[in-house]
Amino acid sequence: MTFVFYLLGFVAIVSSICVVSFKNPIHSALGLVAALFSTAGIYILLNAEFIAVLEVIIYAGAIMVLFLFVLMCLNIRELKMMPQFNILRPIAIVVGAFLLVYIVIIIIQSNFGNFTGVYNEAKIIELGGNAKALGQVLYSRFLLPFEIISILLLVAMIGAITLMKEGLRGK
């Protein structure tokens, strides 16, 4: 189990680095698919099969297909680095490396509480599976955030349409 976790984690990190460093956006997108799949694998290790399936269907499936469609429609071969980002690059690398070391040291030294929530394994089996348990939490304890997110998605849609449609005086 531990070995599988480290393997998946390694794949996720390497493919994430690929996403940001590849010049061809299609390659980046494929790197993202690999990263999402390995994250889904980690969810399975955590006994969260339902979330793993969602991750694969929604992110690695639907959203990635959209990405690839857009990339192919625009026919972008290679992205050039913008000059204003080049100036900041050394500073960004130093700050990013510092933050990485800081966070890693802190995570290694911290002690996190060993909490078991209401939904332990026995409970989930009793309820009849992950999906049901998740649904129950979403529609009871997390009802309000759940509803707000539905409005959030609507707003994102309205906003996207606003950005795309033409103004009063046409072109």
Next chain:
Amino acid sequence: MIEKLQFGMSDFVALLPEIILCVFALLITVYDFMSKRTNKALISYMSQVAFFVTLIATFTLIGNNYTAYSGMFVIDTFAIFIKVVILLVAMISVAASHRFITDEGYESGEYYILIMFSVLGMMIMASATDLISVFVGLELMAIPCYFLTGFFKKQNRSIEGALKYFLMGAFSSAVLAYGISFVYGVTGTTNLHKIAEFFATQGVDINNPALYLVLTLFVAGFGFKIAAVPFHMWCPDVYEGAPTPITAFMSTAVKAASFAAFLRVYATALPALHINWAPTLAVLAALTMTIGNIVALTQSSFKRMLAYSSIAHAGYILIGLVALKVSDGVASVLFYLIAYAFANMGPFIIIILLRTKNSSGEMLTDLHGLGKRAPLLAGIMLIFMFSLTGLPPTGGFPGKYYLFYAAVQSNYVWLTVVACINTAISAFYYFKVGMYMYMHEPRNTEELEKPSTPVLTALYICVGMTLLIGIMPHRFFEAAKQSIMLLTS
């Protein structure tokens, strides 16, 4: 045992203002879609009605004090106070946008709808007592703002501002979410009261570095929203690129809501860690004030100068967070938020009124000789500049007084000294505006358009409130004090 949906009348009542606003926003969305172009001017008035009804619903909830939705949402006087401020600011912004969008050649329907949804997110933030609801409220506030910033999609700077805001905003939200995950890892809950309970019963383990990481990530996440140095880089470009009424809206309402969430998280969940985070926030406050004010001195665009001045004001308000433990610390933040909201919206409305055929009204040179071109506007502008500097008889003076007094009480004398020096620096550029208006000859002699009634009303409300708060600050301060009684208990 199955977790049951707990939804009763009290939950419904607690969320009533938000539900009303949401229903109005959805109906207006449908109306916008169905109506003809000529009828769309009505949407501005419809959104005013929506805000007004929501405001009344918010007022009727005064006196209630309970949590709803399994501890996700609270209705208390603090939330009501912030919501009233946000709704007033939204109404003023909508009034100030009258004809602004269509004059620039854009359809205005979605503009008002996005403002309404953004306000909905702010209201949820003001009431959120769980890190999850804080986070979704924050996103619902921020996402419409990204679109509104880029609303003038044929102007490069509007698009540039929107893109910067969106990228940096998404990044800062991720930082905040990462911080929330560590809070959950340490305490096993995201509910603010339960987090405080955890620290009260288990004690604060100062050897647990995860707590420092939480504080770092929270300061970065919230610091971005309130544009505190060093998380302020996006602010000038976004405020300059956005449509002017949206700049006014973002520099006041977004700040008020973000400070409300910031305050509630720190005052309710993390007071036990006050020793650890107060010095960091004090340094951040000093940096924010100083850099904001010094860079504002060098600007040639008035809109950009106001952006830096709003960064500096976020620094002043942070003093109140540092002085959280003092009895009037939080009240002074609330007081400053209202005083600042009206005084800061005013100059933006004047920028809107200064638009002519050949100039955007945004440069400092557009103010040259305003005392001769439009004596009334110049006089009003002077009042706003007095208030932003912190001079009597305007709201800025008692606002600064209460904040600085709270800092002295909590033994942050050095911070008060820095803040006083900063007030002196800020006087330079605020008075520069007065000098340009009265001691220079007009460069642009074009006749100003006759201002429309809604915009003028918005301006008069701003100036009226600025003077009213300055003349009788006690009333407002008492209201602020009463509204925080139950925040930390």
